[in-house]
Amino acid sequence: MADEHAKIKELEDQMSKAKYNKATEKWFGLLKSQIAKLREKIEKKAAGKGASEGFAVRKTGNGTVILVGFPSVGKSTLLNSLTGAESKVAAYEFTTLDCIPGTLNYKHARIQVLDVPGIIAGAAYGRGRGKEVLALTRNADLILFVVDATHPEHYPALIKEVYDVGVRVNKQKPDVKITKKSKGGLNIHSTVDLPDIDMETMEAILRDFKVSNADVVIRDKIDIDGFIDAIDGNKKYLPALVCVTKMDLVDGFQLKKLRDSLPNSVFVSAQEGKGIAELKDRIYDSLNFARIFLKEINKKPDLDVPLILTKPVTLRKVCQQIHKDFVRKFRFAKVWGKSAKFDGQQFQTLDKELVDGDVVEVHLL
Numbered sequence: 622m623a624d625e626h627a628k629i630k631e632l633e634d635q636m637s638k639a640k641y642n643k644a645t646e647k648w649f650g651l652l653k654s655q656i657a658k659l660r661e662k663i664e665k666k667a668a669g670k671g672a673s674e675g676f677a678v679r680k681t682g683n684g685t686v687i688l689v690g691f692p693s694v695g696k697s698t699l700l701n702s703l704t705g706a707e708s709k710v711a712a713y714e715f716t717t718l719d720c721i722p723g724t725l726n727y728k729h730a731r732i733q734v735l736d737v738p739g740i741i742a743g744a745a746y747g748r749g750r751g752k753e754v755l756a757l758t759r760n761a762d763l764i765l766f767v768v769d770a771t772h773p774e775h776y777p778a779l780i781k782e783v784y785d786v787g788v789r790v791n792k793q794k795p796d797v798k799i800t801k802k803s804k805g806g807l808n809i810h811s812t813v814d815l816p817d818i819d820m821e822t823m824e825a826i827l828r829d830f831k832v833s834n835a836d837v838v839i840r841d842k843i844d845i846d847g848f849i850d851a852i853d854g855n856k857k858y859l860p861a862l863v864c865v866t867k868m869d870l871v872d873g874f875q876l877k878k879l880r881d882s883l884p885n886s887v888f889v890s891a892q893e894g895k896g897i898a899e900l901k902d903r904i905y906d907s908l909n910f911a912r913i914f915l916k917e918i919n920k921k922p923d924l925d926v927p928l929i930l931t932k933p934v935t936l937r938k939v940c941q942q943i944h945k946d947f948v949r950k951f952r953f954a955k956v957w958g959k960s961a962k963f964d965g966q967q968f969q970t971l972d973k974e975l976v977d978g979d980v981v982e983v984h985l986l
Contacts, residue, residue, distance in 0.1 A: 625659045632656050643819075650822040650845045654829045657849050660785065678720050678757065682731035683929040684908040687758055689783065690767030691775050692739030695866035697721075698891040699767060700736040703901065720757065727901050730910055730929045735761070740782060755786045763907050764790060764861040770871045770888070773879055776863065789850065790861035796840035797851035801832060809837040817844035827852065862887065862907050864900060869893055911977040913939055922957075922980045937971035939981055950985040 632652050641649055688696045704723030725732040737754045758764055764783065768776045783790060807824050822845065827835065830852050843851070850856045863886040865879060880888070887903050889896030911934045916922035928942050936954050940947035953969045958979030965982075975981065 625663050629656055629659050632659075646819065646845070647822045647825050650818070650826045650849075651829055653845055654826045654849055654852075657853060658830070660787075661853070678722065678735060678760075680733065680760065681722075682724060682733045683910065684730070684762040684931075685733040685735065685760070686725075686763045686765050686904060686908075687735045687737060687761040688765050688767050689737070689754075689758060689779060690739055691769070691772070691779070694739065694767050694769040694772070694775070695891055696736050696739065696767050699864065699866060699889070700734055702889075702891040702894065702897050703904075704734050725901065725904065727905050728910075729912055729927050730905060730908075732904065732908065734765075740779075755783060755788075758783055758786070758788050758859070759857045761859065763904065764788070764859055765904070766861060766863045768863060768865050768883070768886075770865050770867045770876070770879060773865075773882065776883065787853075787855060788857045788859060790859055792858055793841075794856070794858045795843045795847045795851050797843065797848065798838045798840075799832070799852065800836045802834045802836065805834055807833070807835055807837065809839070811839040813840065813842050815839065815842065817842070818848055823848055860907050860909070862903055864889060866891060868895065911975065911979075913975055914978070914980045915943070916955075916957075916980050916982040918982060918984070922982075934975045935971060936968065936973045936975065936981070936983075939975070940971065940983060943983070947983060947985065952984045952986045954984065955982040956980070 632655060636649060636652055639645060639649070688700060690696050700721065700723050703725050719738070721736045723734045723736070725734050735757065737757060740754050766776065766779050768779070780790065807827055809820055809823055823837070826845070826848060827833075827837070832852070841847070863883055865883060865886050865888045867890065868876060868888045869890040869892070871879065876888070880886070887896055887900045889900055891897065909932045911930055911932050912927040913930060913934060914922045914924055914927045928939060930938055930942060936951070937948060939954075940951055948971065951971055953967050954973070955965045955967055956973070956975065956979055957964045958976065960974065960976045960979050
């Protein structure tokens, strides 16, 4: 695989030295498509060698968060602060050599938090145990990037590593439908303006992927990378949050500079307990949870054990969570809360959307 890695680096170096504009757009698109194919080749070679030892982690709770960071950035201390797990902590690199799970109990939700070995540059291509660590990110519901306040340059490196294993953070899957056919050439239609990619570039990329006959419908504003991802079809789209640790080790000027360069990040000192409450809130919100409280007929609602569901939440999703037969036997539901015009409003459609804190009483046939 060394040849593929060297070729990728060579292509990336070529792009870094060139200026992107309309005249070079097609050239950039072809280089990026070649890189994508080389990465796919590396993946297939790795899979052909059989499964590696990896980390055996069973998902539990209502959602899974994975802590991704370089060695010795405070992930283990952070895990202990969030969950009370017994993750080994020491002031030297590679303390965590296995995947250590903990559980954050917050606002009725049980959130699994995974502390994994620190990654290093080149992890996506197998340096250290990076390949195994990054593979876990594809199964998580939220990535928590952990960045040392004294090493903010780690953040773009972390983004690159997860990107190189096919994970796209804080992005939606592009609405691009590609229907291959036996003849007729390429027919590309877009319902939106595409200022970042033109038809000639898209046709060249498709042909580079050996797609010569297809109908393509684009409903999202995309660029070259988004179009290549749509052709690949094997990318994972996940929410991500940045946690800057060891804030107590930098002065006020450096802290302000960090806040400006990493907006929307959570700054913590796990040793001193600062920022942990805010981090718990942000984790919960980033997982997009909604609490739905159930009520039996002629009884008070159970406000101690709600259903924890991911938005958007509908009556159908509630019924599916209670029992598989509830959808088939559904007659109507009464709803109390912000999604109802008045307390106990009756709804006969399973597509009724609910909001956090609603109380639901299901009536069956």
